[in-house]
Amino acid sequence: MKKLPSATLRKRCSIGVSKLTKSVKNATIDVSKIESKIMRPEDVLALEQQERRKRLQWSVIIRYLVIFIVVLLSWLGTQFGANFFLPGILFSVAMALGFNLAFSYIYSKEKVSNIMPYVGIVIDMGVITTIVHFTGGITSVFLPLYLLQIVGTNVQFSRLAGPINFFIGTGMFAALFAMEQQGLLTHYTPFDVAPELHKNFAYIAATGITLVVLMAVSTYRSGYVVRSLQKVELQLAKVNDDLTRANQAFQSANQRLKELDQLKTEFISVASHQLRTPLSAVKWSLKMLLDHDMGSLTPEQQELLTKSYQSNERMIDLINDLLNVSRIEEGRFTYTFAEKSIEPLMHELLEDSKHVADEKHIALTYDPAPNLPKVRYDNAKLHLALQNILDNSLKYTPVNGTVTLKVVPQADELLISVADSGVGIPVHQHTQIFSKFFRGDNVMRMQTEGTGLGLFIAHSIITNHRGRIWFESHEGSGTTFYIALPLPGTREQRADGTEVFEEVMTNF
8 A cells, every 4th residue: 555645644634624624614503593583383372372462452452542532522522512411421431441441351361262352342332332322323423433443453353353343333323323213212412403313314324324335445444454464474474484494404404513523523632642642653763763873874864864754743733733623622721820921931932933934044033022011821822822823924934034023011911913024814814814724825825734723723722811813914915913911900811710720720
């Protein structure tokens, strides 16, 4: 079997893991956002019941309002000379108030019988007919109450309410007009202008027909509105059912994708651990050969072993990055914070990166402000984050370029900046720069080696220091990364108390 070079194996491993992670990440759906916008069937039924109770309670309020208007207009009419039969009107009003109080109590319950609203319709028509009787019968100014009753109940209740109102109302006022005309009921004349008008058959017929037509038109038009609303409600219910089924499918798929994501993380962790042991053994074997512990080497052997050692080191770096990402995702990337100066850490970074800068003839400079304040940080973790950023700057800065590190106190933060004169980051890829396995198009063309994990790890570390990280860059004009760490006493390093727990456990 042909053995692949370590660089090729490393590249394929990185690409494979990158594709798997992106596939899972892109396919994973935030089901909670969908659930918040989709109603379950039981929720729909509960909403319908709630809306029905609201309509019934509104009918009670409107009835009180109509009672008040009738009393007010009757009183005003008497003030202007109308001969209303006030005892009869008060009797009708008292009857309306009594049954309205009863219905107010009935409608306040959780469950209301479907027959009760229609009982209320019959009683309403009866009360309206008595009010019309005591205020002049066929000449009453309150005849429009029949129309108000039809329109109001049709819209408030259902399509059936309109026809019921129409036939009961027509029957009641026809009976009232006929009985008054025949003298079977006393006719109360509110105005002395035409005291015998209630016996005029032509007037009765014209008024009755007009009222019947208006009631019929009101029934049809209000019923049309109700039917239109019901169609919309049915369509919305169907859409909601479709969304509910889709949501259930999304939930199942999302759960499966989460399981795959967990399996991916566990696979990376196990595979990385299994790979690191033999790679470490290879490293020390190569190191012994390069140090001539096993005898002298020819120049060709020295060069070959050096390249092998460097390729092995890159593989170990990849494995370490994968393990760090795995620990971050599983919440096992622990921190030990201590309040101290950042100067020693910055000098370590410069020392570790000096040989790379010298090889490319890059001017690596450090420009700290005087008397830097102390900050709380985990030395190993922050070193890793800053090293990843500095490595990128050195890697993607051309020969004879510049890389400058600055540290300055700013307000309640300590600001670290890493500026280079490198290739920069394309503007359209700025939002992806801290994503796992992401590498810019321009750097992939000039540098095939790379995992795209360094900035993801750095972002996680800085965030867990309660700090901020951002950058400014334009393709071809270099990049500047900024890391702002909070000064002690300004805001906690870890708001959830994990820092304290970890520090106590470490000290223990």
